[in-house]
Amino acid sequence: MAELKNDRFLRALLRQPVDRTPVWMMRQAGRYLPEYRASRARAGDFMALCSNPELACEVTLQPLERYPLDAAILFSDILTIPDAMGLGLYFETGEGPCFRKTVRSAADVEALEVVNTAEQLSYVTDAVATIRRELNGRVPLIGFSGSPWTLATYMVEGGSSRDFRRTKQMLYNQPEVMELLLTKLADSVIDYLNAQIRAGAQAVQIFDTWGGALSAAAYQRFSLAPMKRIVDGLIKEHDGRKVPAILFTKGGGQWLETMAESGADCLGLDWTTDIGQARGRVGHRVALQGNMDPAVLYSDPARIREEVATILASYGEGSGHIFNLGHGITPEVDPASAGAFINAVVELSPQYHPSNS
Amino acid sequence: MAELKNDRFLRALLRQPVDRTPVWMMRQAGRYLPEYRASRARAGDFMALCSNPELACEVTLQPLERYPLDAAILFSDILTIPDAMGLGLYFETGEGPCFRKTVRSAADVEALEVVNTAEQLSYVTDAVATIRRELNGRVPLIGFSGSPWTLATYMVEGGSSRDFRRTKQMLYNQPEVMELLLTKLADSVIDYLNAQIRAGAQAVQIFDTWGGALSAAAYQRFSLAPMKRIVDGLIKEHDGRKVPAILFTKGGGQWLETMAESGADCLGLDWTTDIGQARGRVGHRVALQGNMDPAVLYSDPARIREEVATILASYGEGSGHIFNLGHGITPEVDPASAGAFINAVVELSPQYHPSNS
Numbered sequence: 001m002a003e004l005k006n007d008r009f010l011r012a013l014l015r016q017p018v019d020r021t022p023v024w025m026m027r028q029a030g031r032y033l034p035e036y037r038a039s040r041a042r043a044g045d046f047m048a049l050c051s052n053p054e055l056a057c058e059v060t061l062q063p064l065e066r067y068p069l070d071a072a073i074l075f076s077d078i079l080t081i082p083d084a085m086g087l088g089l090y091f092e093t094g095e096g097p098c099f100r101k102t103v104r105s106a107a108d109v110e111a112l113e114v115v116n117t118a119e120q121l122s123y124v125t126d127a128v129a130t131i132r133r134e135l136n137g138r139v140p141l142i143g144f145s146g147s148p149w150t151l152a153t154y155m156v157e158g159g160s161s162r163d164f165r166r167t168k169q170m171l172y173n174q175p176e177v178m179e180l181l182l183t184k185l186a187d188s189v190i191d192y193l194n195a196q197i198r199a200g201a202q203a204v205q206i207f208d209t210w211g212g213a214l215s216a217a218a219y220q221r222f223s224l225a226p227m228k229r230i231v232d233g234l235i236k237e238h239d240g241r242k243v244p245a246i247l248f249t250k251g252g253g254q255w256l257e258t259m260a261e262s263g264a265d266c267l268g269l270d271w272t273t274d275i276g277q278a279r280g281r282v283g284h285r286v287a288l289q290g291n292m293d294p295a296v297l298y299s300d301p302a303r304i305r306e307e308v309a310t311i312l313a314s315y316g317e318g319s320g321h322i323f324n325l326g327h328g329i330t331p332e333v334d335p336a337s338a339g340a341f342i343n344a345v346v347e348l349s350p351q352y353h354p355s356n357s
Numbered sequence: 358m359a360e361l362k363n364d365r366f367l368r369a370l371l372r373q374p375v376d377r378t379p380v381w382m383m384r385q386a387g388r389y390l391p392e393y394r395a396s397r398a399r400a401g402d403f404m405a406l407c408s409n410p411e412l413a414c415e416v417t418l419q420p421l422e423r424y425p426l427d428a429a430i431l432f433s434d435i436l437t438i439p440d441a442m443g444l445g446l447y448f449e450t451g452e453g454p455c456f457r458k459t460v461r462s463a464a465d466v467e468a469l470e471v472v473n474t475a476e477q478l479s480y481v482t483d484a485v486a487t488i489r490r491e492l493n494g495r496v497p498l499i500g501f502s503g504s505p506w507t508l509a510t511y512m513v514e515g516g517s518s519r520d521f522r523r524t525k526q527m528l529y530n531q532p533e534v535m536e537l538l539l540t541k542l543a544d545s546v547i548d549y550l551n552a553q554i555r556a557g558a559q560a561v562q563i564f565d566t567w568g569g570a571l572s573a574a575a576y577q578r579f580s581l582a583p584m585k586r587i588v589d590g591l592i593k594e595h596d597g598r599k600v601p602a603i604l605f606t607k608g609g610g611q612w613l614e615t616m617a618e619s620g621a622d623c624l625g626l627d628w629t630t631d632i633g634q635a636r637g638r639v640g641h642r643v644a645l646q647g648n649m650d651p652a653v654l655y656s657d658p659a660r661i662r663e664e665v666a667t668i669l670a671s672y673g674e675g676s677g678h679i680f681n682l683g684h685g686i687t688p689e690v691d692p693a694s695a696g697a698f699i700n701a702v703v704e705l706s707p708q709y710h711p712s713n714s
Contacts, residue, residue: 168652172660215650216631217667217685234603253611254629273609274573295525295571303529310574326572330520 002137009071013244015320021349022070027328028063056127065160067342078146084120098159115188117195125199132200143201148185149206149223186226190233205246212251231263260285271326276314289322297333301340308344359494366428370601372677375390379427379704384685386432413484424699425491435503441477458463464539472545474552482556489557500558504565505542505583509699543583546592562603588620616640628683633671646679657699664702
């Protein structure tokens with residue numbers, strides 16, 4: 001493997017000194033980029049794009065051609081694991097992801113088998129290896145997975161949901177069935193992320209998109225506990241380097257203290273949390289990633305720069321901050337606005353790392 | 358006016374001793390009740406139900422016939438104010454509320470006039486007076502309004518939204534235009550709630566359904582500040598009795614400390630906040646209302662009772678807790694499950710008020 005030329009992101013995840021705050025964007029390879037839309041049109045559909053390592057590599061690298069980003073993230077979908085479990089993932093226009101089969105009874109849960117990535121999801125590890133080769137040490141590559149709770153919501157509901165009625169019905173009425181489902185998913189995610197690490201992922205992120213829909217107590221048991229199981233099961237070092245793990249619970253701002261005890265190296269923050277306050281609460285234990293409201297990218301470059309400056313000042317001096325949006329970049333954003341955002345981080349952040357300038 | 362026979366709700370809002378924890382449910386007059394669906398079918402559509410004082414009174418009283426609730430809440434819609442401002446509210450099946458006109462430019466905002474409730478929304482105050490008369494002192498009546506920020510999102514987007522793109526574009530790019538809109542809305546809400554109080558509302562609640570979509574800083578300026586303006590402008594006492602004000606920001610659990618400084622008497626909590634921790638943070642300044650996950654009502658009576666017991670124990674001994682759901686009851690809930698919830702509060706809560714048994 002080529003030597004890593006830019007390790008700013010990995011160093012910040014471990015709260016080691018950096019020359020400036022590293023930056024990447026959730027969903028940076030996405031529909032806001034015309035070159036992405038062209039690749040997707042060529043692929044036919046979204047899953048064709050995910051399941052073809054060459055195409056997945058192509059779109060992963062696209063944002064790096066435009067912007068001075070400090071990390072690449074594997075292009076894939078969070079629902080590859082339930083698909084590999086046999087639920088039959090497909091995408092309905094305007095509806096988002098759907099499954100042909102659902103998981104609603106104890107028997108359904110018992111019938112599920114933990115995923116074997118090498119056998120069932122080799123297209124993902126092939127994509128990781130391809131991207132690592134093509135990156136050629138430019139920036140580190142992030143692998144990722146959905147969280148067990150987030151995956152479970154899609155599996156039980158059969159797709160997206162507003163109120164997670166059936167999933168919560170299982171959670172409240174049959175908590176032991178829900179725990180069995182979550183344990184099978186956690187073990188699948190461990191296998192999946194470790195396979196990504198062995199294939200070349202240099203950090204991993206767990207996306208807990210729907211953890212914030214849970215009550216405070218239910219979050220601890222049904223979302224955080226399975227994520228902690230994953231963190232415990234992850235390969236800690238690979239190829240002579242620590243592999244940091246990032247936990248991102250959207251809407252999890254009230255629970256950062258317990259998230260910081262999970263063993264993860266970094267917590268992702270959405271934009272509802274003040275990052276300076278978050279640092280005060282947990283920053284001596286973990287790095288923090290985030291957290292500009294993606295909707296700021298609908299405003300003009302001066303306003304975007306102002307918001308970046310506010311967040312940098314709120315975090316303050318020193319390492320441990322990875323700049324990102326508080327959620328994925330949205331399809332309607334002008335690529336020039338994303339550029340204004342990233343340039344603002346590059347230009348304004350060195351002053352917060354004075355001993356390394 | 359008839360003497361109030363059950364003032365448990367009003368006493369708890371002011372943290373005065375009570376014999377048991379009072380309980381009501383957001384959206385308690387709603388689609389989960391067959392008698393509500395029958396009234397609505399007779400009315401023709403939702404706005405016909407809201408704008409007819411006799412029908413609004415009929416559905417307001419329906420849940421009180423079934424359950425030992427400690428408060429009634431005016432049956433109305435949160436979007437009556439923008440409708441009175443001339444935007445033309447209508448309901449599209451499956452789409453929720455829509456406006457024929459939107460408010461997107463500085464000129465649009467400048468053209469808006471503060472609502473005069475007596476002239477433009479007398480159907481609401483007529484409903485309040487009718488309900489007070491029919492309640493005949495049984496329980497107190499809650500008046501309500503949407504928060505300025507929440508109303509603004511519908512006015513700018515023209516209906517419901519996922520990411521509030523246009524509203525946030527105005528907020529970030531033209532903050533002074535957004536503030537003018539919010540000030541006009543706050544002044545309209547003051548007039549509206551004071552008219553409800555004069556007509557007989559004995560407490561008022563401000564529903565900030567979408568405040569939780571804002572960043573920590575934007576929430577303070579664009580949602581909480583206009584709500585504080587409202588609280589400052591409300592009639593504090595009517596008919597010899599204090600009129601308590603309740604602030605409910607869904608997703609506002611991180612901001613309770615500043616909400617408690619708004620002058621409101623009570624904060625509504627959604628289910629993501631641990632109510633015991635919330636009490637520790639702010640309970641010496643305000644009462645707390647909430648906060649069971651409405652999805653618990655999809656589980657069986659024993660499980661519902663268990664969840665009620667957990668929340669009562671978390672709040673602990675003493676007054677200042679009004680039991681409620683963390684958001685509105687959903688249409689698919691079995692009315693018997695709502696009954697199990699309310700009965701559990703009635704039966705399990707007296708032990709937390711020992712000096713008043």
